[in-house]
Amino acid sequence: MQPQMKPAAAPVPPERAPRKLAHPRMRIGPAIAVYVWQYPLRLAHWGLVLSIGLLAFTGYYIHNPFIVGQTKTTFLMGTFRFAHEAFAMCFIAFFLIRIYLFFAGDRWVKLSAMAPVSRARWKEMIEVAKFYAFIRPRPLSKVGHNPLAAASYLGIYALIFVEIVTGLVMFNWLAQNPVLTVLVGWIPGYIDIQNIRLIHFCLMFVFIAFGIVHVHMCLIVSSAEKRGLLDSIFTGYKVVPVDELEEDDRAAIEAARDHRVRA
């Protein structure tokens, strides 16, 4: 037992004096690839990204029809509106998948793991912000989302919810569906339909701006960490040093140690 619990020092070669390398390397110690993003989460992510792109394009056309129909048989606005509403339904489906994962997903994507509820998590969020502000040299690495990113994702999901509700209000304004009327029909009595449209339109820019900042942050963190963060949203796997695995992930830790001892 004893030798198994303290082997970590042995296989790690001692720190050498830095040497100019043609190809720089960064050692991250013994590590293991963890399947952090199950495929439904990745499906929801890319589904949302794709549909936001298409919804923003078709939505902007609805706002400002910049192409003018020239031939006798065009159905431009009709087509754009149909596409917007069809993609909107997909968008809602992806959102619902993600909501389901908040409660039934893996430990890193659960609502409880992402909400900034404890004092410790707020402290960590400040640490993350310090890295972005060049105060802290190394990013704060986590197996799942870092706490600041997690909080911003919850914020964006809340706005996505608002976008869906305002969209459904406008949809129902024309469709007058009995179920939707019960769900959202009361809203225009409090927020006028024109302001509903305004909110729906303005949020589009918020999503685009979020996307820009979000991709930038992922790039910066990914290149500083070198743990395959950017890769993870495609493959589901993130590289995590063994010592940073969660305490209760015994099996993984043991497996990693076995592997090292045998090597």
Added chain:
Amino acid sequence: MLAPGTEMKDALERRGITRRQLVKFCSAMLGTLALPDRFLPQAMAAVAKARKPVLVWLEFQDCAGCSESMLRSSHPNVGEAVLDLLSWEYHETIMAGAGQAATRTLDRVVKEEKGKYLVVVEGSIPTAEGGIHCTIGGRAAIDIAREVCSNAAATIAVGACAFDGGLVAAKPNPTGAVGVHEALPGIKVINMAGCPHNPANTAAVLVHYLTFNDLPAVDQYSRPLFAYGRIIHDQCERRAHFDAGRFVTEWGDEGHRKGWCLYKMGCKGPEATFNCPIVQWNDHTSWPIRAGHGCIGCASPRFWDHMSPFYERLPSVPGFGVEMTATKLGLGLVGAALVGVTGHGLASTLRPAAPPAPPPDSVRKEN
């Protein structure tokens, strides 16, 4: 005007209105009410037998445009029949009596016809500073309205001002103006929103009242569903151009001359509900969109505040001044994000390489 209690058929005959004209009028009214043909005999009987109910027309903070709209409907069927359908005892703009005599008439109606007469209210009711901004014969509008409406069989609020304050209640609403519904909660009101109300609709409500002795079905704003239940955009004659993607982009441009859709000129047809496209105005002559001007949603709640700017698709963003459109603000946000990430990215290339990772065991402590 004829005495109250005269039977309608006699009254109409005396005015030289034939049975044929009465059938036409009743059919038009049924059409407006979206009622099937089989109600025609009933409506005819009701209108012919009606013992002219008394009607009083109150005007508060208004422009008299709704009265004008009612009186100027030159269509002999609607205009004259409506005037003859009821015994108009009190209407400030058109009655002969003035001063004390007029006030006495109103008092008499309220006393003698209690619970039987109809009230039409035109104009908003001020509530600021005890309602002193509109007084008639020394009495505040709200007092008059409370007394007259609470003793009536039913109250019909005509026009945007009586509906929800209209122009008078538009921001900043200096007189604290409100509509009848809000000023007198608990009183049975039917709202004929619109600036002005469409007299054909109001006449239809009166016919409905005479036929069924009740007001028609209403929506959440107490507006009759037959007139306010459908969206202008769905009934618009330019809708085919909307779906095709053919839009007017400038007043008087080629598209405007060809009658294309006015969406880009700020038409609020997609938001507004009303039966303008069907009933139209001035004896079914035309309506705003046919005349080449976008809809301003005049029958919608608080339309001066909510539907303006009338020539823009969307309202201005609150808190950023009138000139700030949502598009400018949004593009500014996206631009700021691009500039921000570029700056941050460039700065990150200058970031000194992170010091070598501390020995693994201390990593968790540091974090």
